[in-house]
Each structure stands twice: as C-alpha cells, then as structure tokens.
Amino acid sequence: MKRMIGAALAATMLTTPSFADEVKIGFVTTLTTGAAVIGNDMRQAVDLAVEHMGGKMGDLDVNVIYADDGFKPETGKQAVDKLVKQDDVDFVAGFIWSHVLLASRKSALDAGKFLISTNAGPSPVAGKLCHKNFFSTSWQNDQTPMAMGEVLNQRGVKSLYIMAPNYAAGKNMVAGVERTFKGEIKGKDLTKWGADAQLDFSAELAKAKASGAEGIFVFYPGKAGGAFIKQYQQSGLRETMPLYTVFTIDGLSIPKLQAANFEAVLGSHTTGHWAPSMDNAANNKFVADFKAKNGTYPSNYAAQSYDAMFLIKSAVEAVGGDLSDMDAVRTALEAADYDSVRGPYTYGANHMPVQNFYLQEIVQDADGNWLKSNVSTVFENHVDSYAADCSLN
C-alpha cells in the first residue's frame, strides 16, 4: 500500500507540468520582523501591477512567488536558492537590503536567471561586480545622498554631522554625501544595524550637538527613521541644526509621524528620484489605485517594485513570450521601454537607471495627508559613480 502511494506521489510529481505559458517571478523581500512593513508595501505594489496587467504579460500568465528574507543575508540567500532551484523562476526580483542582495546575487546569477533589484543598490553591483543579467529599477545607493550633498552646497551649509546605520547601504549613503558636499564633516556615527539594531540615539545626538555642525544628515530606513525623528525633535536640535535626510522620512513613516503629530516633519527636505505627486499618466494611475486599495500613499519601495513588474512585462512582450532567448530578453530590458512611474529613464552600461534626482519637501495634500513632493531638479540624467568600474561596455 505504502509503495503504491509512493508511486502515485512520484507520478503526480513527474506529471506536474512546467508551464511554458507563464512568467515565473520570484520576489524576495522582508515579510517578517518590523521591516515587514516595507515588504508588505512592495507586495501590495506588485499585486497592483499584476492586477493592472490583467494577470498577463503578452500571452503569458504572471506567476509571482513571494519569499521572505527575514532581514538577514543568509535567509535571503536560502530563499533565492529555493526560487532558482525548486521553483525554477525566470526572474528574481525584490531586495530591500543591500547586504541581502550582496549575499544572494551569486545564487541567482550563477543559475542563469535575471536579477532585478527593486531597491538595494550597493556599490559593488554597479561597479566591479556588475553583471549582464543584473538590472535595477531603483538607484545606486550613493546617488540620492550625492544629490543631498549638492543641495547642502547650494544652501551654503558649511559643516555637517553624519549618522547612518553600519551596513553596506549606510556606508554607501555616507560616501555619497561626502563625495559632493564641499563643507566640513564635523563628525559621523555608524550605528548597529540588523534585527537588533540600535534605536536609542541619545549618545549620538549629544555628540552631534557638541560638534556644533550647521546641519545633520541621516539615513535611517524603516522603523529606525521614525525613532530617529522623534528623538531629534525631543532633543531640541531642530532650532540649531536643521535635519537633512535620505530614505528616512518616506511613504511608510509619514502616516505614523503624522498620527503622532510630529510637525517637524512637515516642510522638511529630502532627495529622491520619485515622489507620489509626480504628474505622469503611469504615476497618476499607480498612486490613485494604490491609495484606493490600501488607504495610504505608496512609498518609493512600492513605486520601484511596481516599475520592475512593468519592466519585465515590456521585455516579455518584446520577445513575444520566448524567454529562452536570454540575449533578446536582455536587449529588451536594456531598452527600458515602458511607462515608468518616475517618467522615462535609460539604462547605463552597468544596468543602473540613468535618471533625474529631485529635491523634495514634505507637504500636505487637499485631504490633510502628508506626502513627499518634488521642489526642483538637482541632477539631470545622473550616472552613478561606480559605472566606470564596470567591465560591461
């Protein structure tokens, strides 16, 4: 009897067809721990994208398989291994965290899959470790803080205190602002990061205050951002040391900060490549439907993930659904021939977007909700600083 069941099971497993008429996309993000709030936002955006496509890319059905990285590089790598070996996906997409992407990239690329980062942009993947099958729908980590450094120069800020978490992206963000900022760096702190990240910044804020810098630049994504803003406000630094942030006050932290009535946020500045208020057909549809479905403005994480789905769709349609021809798919991806919510952009030789970066302000919409809005363009068609190190040309 047992043997018969075994045989029957084996038979079903053998006959499970590997559908040639679907596009399989493995989407790796953080679905547990406090950072799940970012992962959920990305997942909602991907689901919305699939809905907007009617579940089809060309003639092929879209099949998205979500995987959780648990905010840990080793878990992320295991998830990618499973996606490429067991599920045999066509595309591996997602990745919030630079250290998770760096640990996972080899598994996806060595298996001959396309890897599309929808957020993380650590310097190696743009430079020395660039790969013909790696694409990004976000940015290289250094670029957004580089834009902020430029803004600081324009505003005549002479000295700066810097704080960021101690991991790949934190170091890139610091390197970015240091590259463009022409004034003096009065001091910097890299704080503990990961599942047991440091969230009490009293010691660092006291140091910043004692340094006498004219401004403070921080990068604290996810929940650490909210924690930092609160402590910044409580410390009273606001009067003497204006706050300049990247990826700290975002679509995810703004509603919470508004609920807790942190007026300091309103009118504060950041830089970025996209804002929910950008006026183009793709973005208007994305933002309106996302808001109708989930009740909040989408974050940049959501926007980048939504874009990734349409980037893949454009490539699948360009090759007429024949995903076996990887060279043709790659050429189609390189064209970036789709309606991105940030407006049109192109790909550099290292497959990083060449795009505009804007100065952004937190403003109030007609219903009293806070959101990010573009003020002016800081960089036009900006190429990241590591493109020259990439051997793909």
Place this chain on the structure above:
Amino acid sequence: MDYTLLFVQMLNGVQLGLLLFLVASGLTLVFGILDFVNLAHGSIYMVGAFIGASLTYVVGNFLLAIVIALPITGLLGYLIERLVARNLYGRDHLDHVLATFGLILVLDTSVHLIWGPEGIAVPLPLWLDGRVTLFEGVVVPTFRLLIIGTGLAIAAGLFWLVNYTRLGMLIRAGASNRTMVSALGIDIQTLFALVFALGAMLAGLAGMLISPITEASISMGGEIIITAFVVIIVGGIGSMKGAFVAAIVIGLIDTMGRSFIDDLFKLFMSSDAAETSAPAVSAMLIYIIMAVILALRPQGLFPPKVR
C-alpha cells in the same frame, strides 16, 4: 575633552542603565528565585509597549495609559506563569529555554496579527515633550529625566519590597529553600505567580517607557533580552543589588563606548580605520566586559549569599 558632553553622556548612560534594570530586575527575580529561565521576558516587554501605545491613543494620555496597562501586563505574566512556566519548574533549564522560545514565537506572531508589522509611534503630552536646562550648556529632554526618575523610584521600591516587607522575606526564603517554606504553610505557588507577575509588570513598564523614544515594534524584545541577560550574569544571578549595579555599569559603558571610542582610536590609528572599527568594537564592548568579569568573578559581582 568637553565636560558638558561627558556629563550629558553620563546622564544618557544612566537612563539606558535604568531601563535595562527594569527589564533585568524581573528577569533576575524569576531566574534567581524561581530558577526558571524565561527567554520570553523580552516579549513581555514588547507586549507591554504595544498595550501602552494602543491605550495612549484610546485614553489620549500617555501616563494614564501606563497606569491602566501595568495591571494588564501583570495579568499576562500571571497567565504565562499558570499556563506555561508552572508546569516546567521541575524540569531542567533546556526545557525552559525550549518552551519560552516557543512562547517568543507565539507572542511575536500574536502582536504581528493584532497590531500589524509596522509598529506604533507614541505621542507624548506637551509638558513631557520639551527640554529642561539643568545648568549652563546642559539641556536634556524632559522625558529622559522622567525615565531616570521612574527607574530610581522603582529601584528604591524594589529594594524596600525585597528587604523590609513580609512578601520580600517570603521571596528571599522561597529562593533559598522552597520546600521548607511550603512546609511552613506558605502557599509557594501563589507566591511564585506573584513574583512572575511582578517581573512582567517591570518589563512591561520598561517597554512602555522606551516606546515614546523608539516606537513599539515587533523585534524590540529580542533587542533587549540579550543585554538583560548580560546584566544579570554580570550582577550575579538572583541579586537585585547586582542587577542594579550591573545595569548602570553596562548602560554607562555602552553609551561611553558609542560616544568616545572613535576619538580614542583616532589617537593611535588612521581616521579611516578608526571610523570603521569603532562601531564594531563599541557593539562588542559589553560582551568584552562580561567576559572579563566572568573570568575574574565567575559568580558575578554580587552573588546572593544564600545558595
């Protein structure tokens, strides 16, 4: 060196230490007196923070929310004792670890289901949200002073409770010889449940006090429980005085490490190397201290006399 900065950093260190003490005191009570390893103590801290945060929005007042939330976390501790811990007292520590690790998963997932993954920011009343100038050049957030005040008051209260009350006497007696105490007609089970509930309330209070600073979030329990164990091991397991001294020492060392280690390193290495190595070393500092203290005094700084 800048002395006002040094003073502010000492205050910050004491504040961190007192928060650690609130968590560690409950842990050391339960570990030292009930001989029960409660890894889920950090999760009670988290649940306390979430209950306090939700109630703040319901009743509209942070302090009133704490007053209501405290008995609720106490009740949660009591229930955990009745349903989980009580069945395990006779077993060895590995079973405690397994069961309470399971409890962490249950509590974390429950919080995820009830409150979602995004955490809750807690607004403070205006009079707590400001700053106080202690003297020239030293300005500290009012709320951090409140944490220091509450921490010291709780420490004094616990000292009085354990050393000068009948309940404290029973707790100490139960710790040294549980069988003898119950033979004398004391209801040791109720006593243990009370101790457990008290520990839960202390952890919950710490969670409620930290949440206006860092937000209530799912992983906050895991962040503090390891440090709390370091505190009770350095202080001597079961010793309230040890927990207090060790918590303040660890709080100060951690804060001072984060503040001054990079400057210190720059004296004898390049600025780049100092910037890279300082965060790593300051994150390790409390464990280095623990290793040193354990090497010199394996029983901790203030081991309880009876045992």
